[in-house]
Amino acid sequence: MTSMYAILAVILFTIGLIGFLIRRNALVIFMCVELMLNAANLLFVAFSSHYGILDGQMAAFFVMVVAAAEVVIGLSIIVMISRARRSTSVDDEILLKG
Amino acid sequence: MTPDFITPVLDYLLLAPFLIVLGAACVGILVEAFVPRGGRFYTQVVVSVLGLVSALGVILWRWGSDGQGLIDPWKDNIVTGTLIIDGPAQVFWTIIFGFGLIAVISFAERRVHAGATAFTPTAAAIPGSKAESEAAQAGLIHSEIFPLALFSMAGMAMLVSANDLLMLFLGLEILSLPLYVMVGMSRHRRLVSQEAALKYFLLGAAASAIFLFGVAFLFGYSGSFAYDRLVETITFTSGGEGLLLGGIGLIGVGLLFKIGAVPFHSWVPDVYQGAPTPVTAFMSICTKAAAVGGFLRLFYVALGGFRWTWQPIFAGVAILTIFVGAIIAINQKDIKRVLAYSAITHAGFILVPLVGASTMDTGLIDGQAGSVASIMFYLVAYGFAAIGAFSIVSLVRKQGHEITDLSAWAGVGKRNPFVSVLFVIFLLSMAGIPLTAGFVGKFAAFAAAWQGGFAWLALAAILGAIIAVYIYIRVIQVMFFTEPDEGADEVELAVPGVATWIVLTVCMLGTIGLGLVPGPLLELLQNASAFIIPAK
Numbered sequence: 085m086t087s088m089y090a091i092l093a094v095i096l097f098t099i100g101l102i103g104f105l106i107r108r109n110a111l112v113i114f115m116c117v118e119l120m121l122n123a124a125n126l127l128f129v130a131f132s133s134h135y136g137i138l139d140g141q142m143a144a145f146f147v148m149v150v151a152a153a154e155v156v157i158g159l160s161i162i163v164m165i166s167r168a169r170r171s172t173s174v175d176d177e178i179l180l181k182g
Numbered sequence: 183m184t185p186d187f188i189t190p191v192l193d194y195l196l197l198a199p200f201l202i203v204l205g206a207a208c209v210g211i212l213v214e215a216f217v218p219r220g221g222r223f224y225t226q227v228v229v230s231v232l233g234l235v236s237a238l239g240v241i242l243w244r245w246g247s248d249g250q251g252l253i254d255p256w257k258d259n260i261v262t263g264t265l266i267i268d269g270p271a272q273v274f275w276t277i278i279f280g281f282g283l284i285a286v287i288s289f290a291e292r293r294v295h296a297g298a299t300a301f302t303p304t305a306a307a308i309p310g311s312k313a314e315s316e317a318a319q320a321g322l323i324h325s326e327i328f329p330l331a332l333f334s335m336a337g338m339a340m341l342v343s344a345n346d347l348l349m350l351f352l353g354l355e356i357l358s359l360p361l362y363v364m365v366g367m368s369r370h371r372r373l374v375s376q377e378a379a380l381k382y383f384l385l386g387a388a389a390s391a392i393f394l395f396g397v398a399f400l401f402g403y404s405g406s407f408a409y410d411r412l413v414e415t416i417t418f419t420s421g422g423e424g425l426l427l428g429g430i431g432l433i434g435v436g437l438l439f440k441i442g443a444v445p446f447h448s449w450v451p452d453v454y455q456g457a458p459t460p461v462t463a464f465m466s467i468c469t470k471a472a473a474v475g476g477f478l479r480l481f482y483v484a485l486g487g488f489r490w491t492w493q494p495i496f497a498g499v500a501i502l503t504i505f506v507g508a509i510i511a512i513n514q515k516d517i518k519r520v521l522a523y524s525a526i527t528h529a530g531f532i533l534v535p536l537v538g539a540s541t542m543d544t545g546l547i548d549g550q551a552g553s554v555a556s557i558m559f560y561l562v563a564y565g566f567a568a569i570g571a572f573s574i575v576s577l578v579r580k581q582g583h584e585i586t587d588l589s590a591w592a593g594v595g596k597r598n599p600f601v602s603v604l605f606v607i608f609l610l611s612m613a614g615i616p617l618t619a620g621f622v623g624k625f626a627a628f629a630a631a632w633q634g635g636f637a638w639l640a641l642a643a644i645l646g647a648i649i650a651v652y653i654y655i656r657v658i659q660v661m662f663f664t665e666p667d668e669g670a671d672e673v674e675l676a677v678p679g680v681a682t683w684i685v686l687t688v689c690m691l692g693t694i695g696l697g698l699v700p701g702p703l704l705e706l707l708q709n710a711s712a713f714i715i716p717a718k
Binding site: 090093097100101104110113114117120121123124127128130131134135137139140143146147150153154157158160161162164165167168169174178179180181 | 305306308309348351352355359362363366372373374376377378379380381383384387388390391392394395397398399401402405406407451452455456
């Protein structure tokens with residue numbers, strides 16, 4: 085049973101990673117990262133129940149807190165950018181290159 | 183049956199440096215809330231400097247007494263401590279807090295910026311808007327940068343002493359989150375700074391997610407987050423190699439990203455260029471030291487039994503990092519990007535002794551410079567040179583704005599010989615020219631790899647170091663031997679204030695002092711370089 089959850093987690097993670105690589109809107113990229121974090125959470129909980137211990141479930145809570153903190157900072161950076169540039173596309177006006 | 187709750191046993195004295203820094207950061211937030219605006223800036227400087235100095239004081243005072251102690255926060259029969267404070271952890275704490283202190287002092291520089299700081303008056307205002315210019319006229323200052331830096335340093339301290347995969351992840355996040363904000367707070371060229379923050383954030387968040395997925399794999403492999411269970415499982419169990427390999431790969435990606443190694447280096451030049459220069463200085467040494475520290479403990483202590491698999495991979499990464507960094511740096515037109523690519527090259531040089539570890543608990547053969555000691559020395563040497571160099575970059579100005587375009591730097595050295603000679607000393611130390619700290623660091627690092635059986639890697643690294651010398655020679659040549667173009671006369675070195683003078687003096691003394699007399703520090707690091715492997 086655990087392997088099914090593991091496969092689901094890997095599929096979710098892969099979707100997130102592919103989305104991270106191909107999407108062009110900063111918000112959507114960020115959502116893909118959140119999907120990757122949640123895939124890891126699913127894996128934690130699945131392994132936790134496989135081994136009959138609580139460590140993995142505890143880890144899932146830690147990850148949720150970290151993800152929430154990341155949302156706060158990420159959204160504020162994205163809002164800052166979108167107010168300054170009227171766009172959240174990561175392809176617009178690249179100033180840093182060389 | 184519910185298990186009995188076992189009261190954790192905490193050695194607060196050992197934990198004190200970490201708790202002091204975290205406490206100072208919290209005090210900083212309260213200062214922001216309660217101290218009137220006029221006195222806030224200096225209160226923040228005093229709080230953070232006091233916090234870091236007392237944290238360093240506690241470490242140095244405990245040094246040698248029984249600095250080899252072990253703490254068990256969740257002490258029971260199954261799990262040992264999640265934080266270990268052993269010799270290497272103490273050294274890395276000293277490096278992080280010490281260079282953090284120097285960087286925080288450079289945050290406080292105001293004379294160069296005509297009374298303001300290097301940070302934006304109000305980060306919330308749209309660049310170029312009325313709100314922004316009003317805030318600048320009113321003389322507003324973002325003093326939040328100090329608590330942010332302290333929080334970041336607390337995360338770094340956690341990362342280097344983590345003995346548990348979950349703790350490692352939390353340390354990595356606590357380190358990163360404040361940095362994302364700090365990168366976006368530049369006073370001038372705010373759009374660039376914001377873009378750097380966005381890039382760093384998106385790539386950093388993805389790297390953390392990949393890292394976390396690797397942690398989940400290793401958790402599935404060993405059924406625990408603790409390093410010692412991982413060691414046990416690797417030693418005594420067969421099967422599940424897929425989970426182990428996948429986990430190592432994914433965790434490796436996350437940590438190599440923070441170190442700035444190729445192929446996960448693409449954020450480094452953009453972020454180094456866009457971030458406020460003092461923040462770049464802070465990142466270049468402290469983040470790198472923390473990531474290397476966490477990397478060392480994870481791969482030596484927890485995954486040491488699996489080293490035949492990861493050594494060749496990281497050897498390849500090291501070579502790639504050195505050469506890609508060195509070759510791309512040659513073609514850069516912006517001084518901060520040049521230094522950023524040089525930082526990538528240095529990440530490669532640090533990976534060389536890491537791979538060539540001779541024994542896994544200490545990376546040490548009796549009586550010889552071990553991997554861990556040489557990496558720590560290399561970081562110290564690089565830290566002095568990097569912070570010093572970036573402080574001078576922030577002095578080169580045109581009409582009050584920092585100018586980092588290398589072509590505008592033509593002839594700066596001839597007009598301002600004294601400060602420019604300091605810059606040359608820092609560059610030569612990065613290049614590894616004898617009589618500077620950088621030379622000793624490179625020598626120790628390559629010797630460690632050679633003794634560890636990776637002679638070919640050491641030879642390749644020496645070749646890379648020779649190519650890298652050209653990066654620095656080119657900058658020196660532009661500064662001293664190139665005539666400025668028409669109208670380039672306005673580029674001047676600002677007169678440094680007290681803060682910058684302190685930073686420059688310390689960095690110069692460190693660079694030259696360690697170059698002339700490296701023995702005592704090398705010996706000290708060698709004695710402190712044994713990782714504690716928690717006994718069952």
